[in-house]
Amino acid sequence: MSLRITALAGGIGGARFIRGLLAHLRDHYPDGAGGTAAEVTVIGNTGDDIWMHGIKVCPDLDTVMYTLGDGIEESQGWGRRDESFTVKAELAEYGAGPEWFGLGDRDLATHLVRTRLLTAGRTLSEVTDELCQRWKPGVRLIPMSDQRVETHVIVDEPEGARTAMHFQEWWVRYRASLPAHGFVMVGIDDAQPAPGVVEAIRGCDVLLLPPSNPVVSIGSILSVPGIREAVGTTSAPVIGVSPIIGGAPVRGMADACLTAIDVETSCVAVAAHYGSRAHGGLLDGWLIDSTDATFVGDIESLGIRCRAVPLFMTDVAATALMASDALALADETT
Amino acid sequence: MSLRITALAGGIGGARFIRGLLAHLRDHYPDGAGGTAAEVTVIGNTGDDIWMHGIKVCPDLDTVMYTLGDGIEESQGWGRRDESFTVKAELAEYGAGPEWFGLGDRDLATHLVRTRLLTAGRTLSEVTDELCQRWKPGVRLIPMSDQRVETHVIVDEPEGARTAMHFQEWWVRYRASLPAHGFVMVGIDDAQPAPGVVEAIRGCDVLLLPPSNPVVSIGSILSVPGIREAVGTTSAPVIGVSPIIGGAPVRGMADACLTAIDVETSCVAVAAHYGSRAHGGLLDGWLIDSTDATFVGDIESLGIRCRAVPLFMTDVAATALMASDALALADETT
Numbered sequence: 001m002s003l004r005i006t007a008l009a010g011g012i013g014g015a016r017f018i019r020g021l022l023a024h025l026r027d028h029y030p031d032g033a034g035g036t037a038a039e040v041t042v043i044g045n046t047g048d049d050i051w052m053h054g055i056k057v058c059p060d061l062d063t064v065m066y067t068l069g070d071g072i073e074e075s076q077g078w079g080r081r082d083e084s085f086t087v088k089a090e091l092a093e094y095g096a097g098p099e100w101f102g103l104g105d106r107d108l109a110t111h112l113v114r115t116r117l118l119t120a121g122r123t124l125s126e127v128t129d130e131l132c133q134r135w136k137p138g139v140r141l142i143p144m145s146d147q148r149v150e151t152h153v154i155v156d157e158p159e160g161a162r163t164a165m166h167f168q169e170w171w172v173r174y175r176a177s178l179p180a181h182g183f184v185m186v187g188i189d190d191a192q193p194a195p196g197v198v199e200a201i202r203g204c205d206v207l208l209l210p211p212s213n214p215v216v217s218i219g220s221i222l223s224v225p226g227i228r229e230a231v232g233t234t235s236a237p238v239i240g241v242s243p244i245i246g247g248a249p250v251r252g253m254a255d256a257c258l259t260a261i262d263v264e265t266s267c268v269a270v271a272a273h274y275g276s277r278a279h280g281g282l283l284d285g286w287l288i289d290s291t292d293a294t295f296v297g298d299i300e301s302l303g304i305r306c307r308a309v310p311l312f313m314t315d316v317a318a319t320a321l322m323a324s325d326a327l328a329l330a331d332e333t334t
Numbered sequence: 335m336s337l338r339i340t341a342l343a344g345g346i347g348g349a350r351f352i353r354g355l356l357a358h359l360r361d362h363y364p365d366g367a368g369g370t371a372a373e374v375t376v377i378g379n380t381g382d383d384i385w386m387h388g389i390k391v392c393p394d395l396d397t398v399m400y401t402l403g404d405g406i407e408e409s410q411g412w413g414r415r416d417e418s419f420t421v422k423a424e425l426a427e428y429g430a431g432p433e434w435f436g437l438g439d440r441d442l443a444t445h446l447v448r449t450r451l452l453t454a455g456r457t458l459s460e461v462t463d464e465l466c467q468r469w470k471p472g473v474r475l476i477p478m479s480d481q482r483v484e485t486h487v488i489v490d491e492p493e494g495a496r497t498a499m500h501f502q503e504w505w506v507r508y509r510a511s512l513p514a515h516g517f518v519m520v521g522i523d524d525a526q527p528a529p530g531v532v533e534a535i536r537g538c539d540v541l542l543l544p545p546s547n548p549v550v551s552i553g554s555i556l557s558v559p560g561i562r563e564a565v566g567t568t569s570a571p572v573i574g575v576s577p578i579i580g581g582a583p584v585r586g587m588a589d590a591c592l593t594a595i596d597v598e599t600s601c602v603a604v605a606a607h608y609g610s611r612a613h614g615g616l617l618d619g620w621l622i623d624s625t626d627a628t629f630v631g632d633i634e635s636l637g638i639r640c641r642a643v644p645l646f647m648t649d650v651a652a653t654a655l656m657a658s659d660a661l662a663l664a665d666e667t668t
Contacts, residue, residue, distance in 0.1 A: 043534030054389075054450040068365070086418055090443030094468050096450070105439050134428050288356040 003029055003038040005327075006204035006236075008144075010045045010217020011060040011242055012077035012251065013313075015067035017210035020319025022068065024136050024327070027320070040139040041200040043227075045212070046124065047144075047185060047220030048153035050168045052101060053091065055111040056118055059168070060217065061128055061143055062110060069135025070185040077251070080106035095295075112198035125194045144199065144221045147191040151216055153260075154181040167216060176253035180260035191224050201230040209240035211250060211311065214270050215257035222282075230240055234279065237284040237330040240274060241322065242267040243318060245289040245311055268298045276303030285329040287311065287322070305333050337372040338361055338572075340538035341660075342478075344379045344551020345394040345581070346411035346585065347577055347647075349401035352376055356402065356472050358661070361654070375534040377561075381478075381485035381519060381554030382456065385504045387425065388436060389445040390452055393502070393532035395462055396444060396595065405467025409478045411585070412438035417571065431435040435523060436508035459528045461587040476534065481525040485550055487594075488515040500656065502548060509659040510587035514594035517550060519557050526559050535564040539665040543574035543616075545584060546606050547656025549591035556616075571618040571664040574608055575656065579623040579645055602632045610637030621645065621656070639667050 003025075007018055017311045018040070025036035041073050045060040059078065066072040066080060083104035086320045094098060110131060113278075117127040123146040132141055151167035154237040162185060170176060189293060201207060212218050222228040231238060244267045255265040267288040275281015285305040293308035300306050307329050313319040341352055352374070357372035375520060379394040392410065400406040407413045417438035437445075444465060451461040457480040466475055471557060476568060485501035489512040498518060504510060546552050554563040565572060578601045583589050590601040592609075597607045601622040609615015619639040622629060627642035634640050641663050647653040 053446045053627050054453050069657075083382045084418070084420055084439075086439040087421065087443045087446070090440050090445065094443065094447045094465070096447050098445075105418075105420040108442075109428065109430075112387045112389075112425065113428045113430050119388050131428070216456070 004041070004204045005038055005206045005208060006041045006043065007208040007210055008043050008212070008218050008221045009060070009210055010043075010212030011048070014042075014060075014210040014217065015064045015072070016077070016141065016313045016319055016321065017208075017241060018064065019067055020316055020321075021208070021323035021326075022314065023316050024320040024323045028324070037080045041196070041204065042139045042268075043197050043200065043221060044128075044139045044141055045217045045220050047149055047184045047216060047223075048167055048171075049150060050146070050166055052098075052103065052260075053096065055108075055115040057103075058114065058124070058128075060145070062107065064141055065128075065132060065135045065137055068139060069132075070139030071135060079104050083107065086189040086213075098169070098173070101168065102172075102207050104152040110125065114136045114234055120226065123194070131178075138198075140200075142196050142245070143194050143225050144197060144227065145191040146194045147187060149185055149187040149191050149220070149224070151220055152184045153178075153187055154184065155179065173255070176256035180256060183219075183257075184258055184269055185220060187222050188216050188223050193226050193230070194226050197224075198226060198230045201227070202234050204234070204236045206327060207231065207234055208326055209238065209274070210262050211243035211313075213243065213249075213252060214263075214273060215250045215261055217252065228282070231282050232280070235332040238277060238282055239285040239287070239326045239330045239333070240271070240283050241326055242270060242280045242288045242292070242311065243285060244270055245280075250312065256321070267292050268295050271299045271304055271306070272302055278303040284333040285326075287326055287329060305329060337373055337540075338375070338538040339540045340375045340377065340534045341544055342377050342379075342552050342555045343384070343398055343544055344392070344546030345397040346401075346548040348376075348379075348394070348544040348551065349398045349406070350411070350474065350647045350653055351575060352398065353401055353659065354647065354650055354655075355542070355649050355657035355660075358654040358657045362658070371470065375474045375530070375538065376473045377531050377534065377555060378462075378475055378477050379551045379554050381550060381557075382501055383484060383641055384500055385429065386432075386437065389442070389449040391437075391445050392448065392458070392462075392477070395475065396441065397579050398475055399462075399466060399469045399471055402471030402473060403466075405469060405607070413438050417631060420573055431554070432507070435502065436506075452606075457528070459530070468517075474528050474530075474534075475527065476530060477528050478561065479525040479595055480528045483519055483521040483525045483554070483558070485554055486518045486520055488518065489513065490497060490515075495558075500650070505587070510590035514590060517591075519554060522557050523559070524557050527558050527564070530563045531558075532560060536568050538568070539560040540572045540661060541565065541568055541570045541572045542660055543572065543608070545575045545577035547577065547583075547586060547588045547591055548597075548607060549595055550642070551586065554573075562616070564618050571667040572611060572616055573619040573621070573660045573664045573667070574605070574617050576604060576620060576622045576626070576645060578604055580625055584646065597652070600629075601626050602629050605633045605638055605640070606636055612637040618667040619660075621660055621663060639663060
């Protein structure tokens with residue numbers, strides 16, 4: 001039976017890691033036709049999803065789809081290459097904001113197709129499958145849930161009042177600069193894992209947690225009732241890749257999210273936050289960056305096997321090596 | 335009290351005529367601030383409206399709004415100037431048609447704003463008001479109805495089966511080349527005139543029927559229960575401008591529409607189709623083109639006062655003269 005790998009993924013970090021994973025697999029588990037014989041399933045975060053101008057935007061699913069489908073704007077890591085913003089400028093002429101959301105013309109077509117299919121009664125999983133017909137990402141991409149779940153952030157507004165705002169507003173408009181007091185996942189109690197999610201977690205040979213945001217990406221996925229339990233009880237080794245190097249997030253503003261939930265921004269604290277499977281947590285193994293090698297002992301003392309390897313995803317080749325290291329660590333734990 | 339003019343209007347022909355009317359009024363009924371003291375109300379056809387990709391497109395309302403708001407692509411008479419088609423091309427990549435509908439990026443923003451407001455519970459009249467805040471067309475633009483009404487065309491498909499298709503498909507995709515056996519206005523029985531429509535018809539000093547399509551533009555407006563009656567009984571003179579010159583439509587494919595309802599494509603036949611108010615019809619006066627001057631007697635014998643003047647809307651100045659002639663004819667009939 002072919003190697004089955006499942007990964008949970010947020011946006012940019014997850015998408016790039018999986019692109020590297022696929023590059024590794026094409027070389028080491030080739031299918032003889034230029035692809036890989038391994039089966040990769042990606043469970044995407046939908047907590048960032050937002051309805052905007054009456055259309056459904058799924059930033060993380062699209063980042064995965066565009067990145068793996070060679071449509072991503074590489075320089076920023078999200079959105080479409082050769083993007084234009086004509087519609088956004090026209091919406092602004094009507095006074096229809098928000099100004100802070102970079103809704104591109106090419107990207108908009110994706111949202112229009114998605115919204116139309118959702119409105120016609122299709123589930124988000126079915127719609128995602130349909131969109132992937134075009135992008136051929138080389139993985140099976142499943143949203144964490146077909147139900148609407150939206151991450152909101154508890155913040156103090158600049159004027160001082162405590163309020164909750166959609167994650168996108170906090171992240172994109174305020175660049176996570178308003179101190180967050182916590183996150184609320186609206187709709188999470190009524191959400192179920194999308195069809196195939198639990199099976200992909202339980203039925204894989206290796207489960208990977210890429211270097212995505214531990215709170216609002218991986219954390220959101222784990223919040224869907226049933227998913228954390230599936231991760232905790234899968235027979236596959238669970239290997240995480242630290243998004244924190246040298247006490248700071250590699251990119252993005254994960255530190256602001258970690259601070260909000262009282263977790264230190266360090267590769268050790270994030271490992272502890274996920275916890276060791278031996279002690280009721282999630283991780284069998286944890287990759288940290290070579291520059292953090294001094295912490296290997298601390299992490300192993302948590303009951304998590306740890307290796308220090310280069311974790312900067314400077315290009316696809318470097319990322320493929322990271323993925324290779326993650327799979328090697330999985331082998332070590334079994 | 336200031337001069338109050340109401341016009342029924344379809345797309346290009348109606349919009350251009352009203353632009354000429356406004357130019358005339360600015361010169362002859364100035365408000366001292368560069369505009370006109372006359373109050374012009376335009377009742378727009380919405381029978382061409384179509385839902386596409388989950389968004390509501392109102393081609394005729396938008397043509398009026400863009401033409402009067404200086405946003406129109408003059409060379410084609412519809413759509414936005416400096417338009418691009420990025421979203422449409424991307425939709426095609428997803429296999430999301432129809433290919434034949436020229437959905438521009440700038441135009442799309444209008445439809446998105448409209449759809450969002452409609453979905454939020456606003457009426458089409460209210461939404462049209464809102465869109466006009468941006469375009470400042472210099473008229474009050476009211477859709478004929480707030481209810482959804484769609485013109486469908488009974489045709490024989492190329493394969494031979496009789497079917498009905500949305501007017502836009504017949505008009506844009508087939509360029510009205512499939513012989514039409516008739517028109518069905520889906521939803522018309524449940525439609526009411528939008529707020530202000532009947533009042534604008536009854537309360538004006540002159541009611542104009544611009545050179546719009548007599549069947550699918552003016553005819554659609556007149557089909558809304560209550561509107562034909564209001565036109566027939568208003569105390570204002572009702573003056574029409576022939577869209578037919580020399581036995582052919584000036585532009586568009588009105589001949590195909592007239593043929594479908596067994597009306598000859600001539601300025602006389604269209605006048606007879608509208609009918610004389612003296613005999614239960616709609617018209618007090620009818621402007622025909624100078625080249626059709628030989629038909630003045632035929633039309634007057636129908637009980638409709640007729641004048642032959644230049645009717646080619648070659649530019650705004652020429653159109654302003656046409657509008658002036660229409661108002662002069664209104665004066666003659668009172």
